[in-house]
Amino acid sequence: MEGDQNASTADCAEAVDIGGDAEECLVKQRCQEQREALPGEPRCVICGRYGEYICDLTDDDICSIECKTILLSRHEKAHNPAPKLTHHVKIPIKDECFYVRDNDRGGSGAVTSIQIDSLRSKIGLCVKGVKGASIPAPVLSFSSCDLPEKLENNLETAGYVIPTPIQMQAIPAALDNRNLLVSADTGSGKTASFLVPVISRCSGIRLRCVTELRNPLAMVLAPTRELCIQVEKEAKILGKGLPFKTALVVGGDPLAGQVYRIQNGVELIVGTPGRLIDLLTKHDIELNEVSVLVLDEVDCIMQRGFRDQVMQIVQALSQPQVLMFSATVSREVERMASSIAKHIICISAGNPSTPSSSVKQVIIWVESKKKKQKLFEILMSKQHFKPPVVVFVGSRLGADLLSEAICTATGIKALSIHGEKTMKERRESLQLFLTGEVSILVSTGVLGRGVDLLKVHQVIIFDMPNSMEEYVHQVGRASRMGEEGTAIAFVNEEDKKLFRELVQNLKSIGAAIPRELANSKYLGAYPSSHQKKRKFGS
Numbered sequence: 001m002e003g004d005q006n007a008s009t010a011d012c013a014e015a016v017d018i019g020g021d022a023e024e025c026l027v028k029q030r031c032q033e034q035r036e037a038l039p040g041e042p043r044c045v046i047c048g049r050y051g052e053y054i055c056d057l058t059d060d061d062i063c064s065i066e067c068k069t070i071l072l073s074r075h076e077k078a079h080n081p082a083p084k085l086t087h088h089v090k091i092p093i094k095d096e097c098f099y100v101r102d103n104d105r106g107g108s109g110a111v112t113s114i115q116i117d118s119l120r121s122k123i124g125l126c127v128k129g130v131k132g133a134s135i136p137a138p139v140l141s142f143s144s145c146d147l148p149e150k151l152e153n154n155l156e157t158a159g160y161v162i163p164t165p166i167q168m169q170a171i172p173a174a175l176d177n178r179n180l181l182v183s184a185d186t187g188s189g190k191t192a193s194f195l196v197p198v199i200s201r202c203s204g205i206r207l208r209c210v211t212e213l214r215n216p217l218a219m220v221l222a223p224t225r226e227l228c229i230q231v232e233k234e235a236k237i238l239g240k241g242l243p244f245k246t247a248l249v250v251g252g253d254p255l256a257g258q259v260y261r262i263q264n265g266v267e268l269i270v271g272t273p274g275r276l277i278d279l280l281t282k283h284d285i286e287l288n289e290v291s292v293l294v295l296d297e298v299d300c301i302m303q304r305g306f307r308d309q310v311m312q313i314v315q316a317l318s319q320p321q322v323l324m325f326s327a328t329v330s331r332e333v334e335r336m337a338s339s340i341a342k343h344i345i346c347i348s349a350g351n352p353s354t355p356s357s358s359v360k361q362v363i364i365w366v367e368s369k370k371k372k373q374k375l376f377e378i379l380m381s382k383q384h385f386k387p388p389v390v391v392f393v394g395s396r397l398g399a400d401l402l403s404e405a406i407c408t409a410t411g412i413k414a415l416s417i418h419g420e421k422t423m424k425e426r427r428e429s430l431q432l433f434l435t436g437e438v439s440i441l442v443s444t445g446v447l448g449r450g451v452d453l454l455k456v457h458q459v460i461i462f463d464m465p466n467s468m469e470e471y472v473h474q475v476g477r478a479s480r481m482g483e484e485g486t487a488i489a490f491v492n493e494e495d496k497k498l499f500r501e502l503v504q505n506l507k508s509i510g511a512a513i514p515r516e517l518a519n520s521k522y523l524g525a526y527p528s529s530h531q532k533k534r535k536f537g538s
């Protein structure tokens with residue numbers, strides 16, 4: 001038995017190791033650390049970056065340990081399809097971690113906690129839990145999670161071949177019924193990190209116990225209608241063929257239809273906090289069976305304006321499992337999270353709270369009066385305009401006026417989207433943009449967070465948002481799953497509050513800093529947001 005365990009742990013270590021210990025400290029761990037390939041240079045077969053290394057097993061060019069892990073996992077799947085797991089293997093080691101290997105055949109897949117830690121650090125994961133309590137180990141494949149077969153098939157059909165790093169850790173931890181606070185880069189697959197366990201749990205309950213009365217079992221709260229629509233759509237795709245129905249509860253759509261749908265039996269409600277409160281106060285919806293609550297974009301949803309509504313909803317539930325996600329999680333958010341749920345496991349992957357390293361940030365110093373002209377110049381330039389483009393502005397009126405001005409001045413089709421438009425208009429604008437009929441969408445913050453605009457590789461931040469957190473999310477719209485994108489941001493003295501953090505971020509990635517920004521007298525004047533959030537008395 002001991003021997004078997006050693007053999008399997010060695011296999012596991014091999015799956016994420018490039019060429020031995022001495023070399024390992026020099027090799028790039030994450031694919032985002034690798035530079036782009038120059039013309040004629042080898043390219044990584046997984047991500048297309050510079051293929052600095054060769055995978056010893058497959059002879060393919062790869063850029064980093066992260067991509068080698070993915071390559072080996074695919075290779076193993078292709079050459080040695082794994083039988084479906086029927087149970088997890090618990091290892092009698094002191095911190096009670098357990099690890100499920102992709103090709104576990106029932107009993108020999110044990111690895112030590114040191115190896116689990118090493119695996120975590122190799123895929124860029126950081127976990128923190130209550131001292132002494134175990135944290136489920138990451139998995140390298142969806143098939144290791146003991147998911148319903150239909151869910152696994154749906155994941156495959158959706159093109160989810162292997163889990164992203166955050167999914168590797170968050171899914172098994174959520175399936176283990178733990179409260180989570182998860183932070184991971186924009187576009188890194190956080191949505192499936194909560195939908196997979198939610199669908200697995202809900203359909204499992206329904207399959208075990210068939211009832212006529214189907215009260216909601218799970219709830220996802222998100223700050224914008226667009227994000228709720230997207231999450232519900234993805235939930236439907238991943239839950240297809242399972243006893244898993246969803247209801248969308250957002251403003252702008254008739255309340256009666258939403259109530260009717262819930263009363264007819266659903267497993268998941270996805271909604272914005274305000275509309276949900278509206279619905280719950282006017283109608284008798286049974287929430288006793290809700291056992292999972294997801295707070296997507298938790299930092300935003302816990303801000304003033306939303307916080308009281310969220311707390312009201314939390315109090316209406318009977319101590320559900322709470323799963324909280326965002327690309328930007330500060331200490332303050334950690335504190336607020338612990339007021340909602342106990343024994344939270346904090347998981348982070350990549351470099352959350354910083355703009356996606358896949359997006360090239362171009363900061364242009366432009367006085368407010370000249371911003372429009374500058375924008376038109378970019379849009380008229382074949383070299384610089386890369387449609388479809390989202391232009392972020394600070395006000396609803398600004399969005400309407402700017403979209404009209406773009407059409408008039410450049411002849412390029414542009415529409416606006418913001419919270420004052422009807423739901424029908426918002427849906428239509430987004431649809432026209434996503435189908436390519438309109439190349440430019442001028443948006444307020446409604447599209448700033450969470451929205452998965454797959455074809456968008458360029459955003460223009462016409463008005464800088466109020467915080468670096470929102471900036472991180474807006475930049476993130478230009479890249480999904482590590483694809484390259486560009487974010488052009490117009491900056492001037494009106495944005496002085498952000499100067500310090502912006503410059504820190506630009507320096508850390510070696511990006512160009514406009515002279516006016518680098519020499520600004522305001523650079524030291526405003527503390528960065530985490531400095532502002534120091535404890536009293538410190």
Ligand SMILES: Nc1ncnc2c1ncn2[C@@H]1O[C@H](COP(=O)(O)OP(=O)(O)OP(=O)(O)O)[C@@H](O)[C@H]1O
Nearest residue numbers: 159160162163164186187188189190191327450452
């Ligand atoms: N395992 C996977 N394999 C392939 N594609 C995936 C996988 N997981 C997620 N995706 C796709 O990656 C894209 C980004 O995922 P998602 O929208 O969940 O990112 P996110 O982390 O929530 O980003 P944001 O912070 O911007 O909201 C989506 O198009 C999604 O379908």
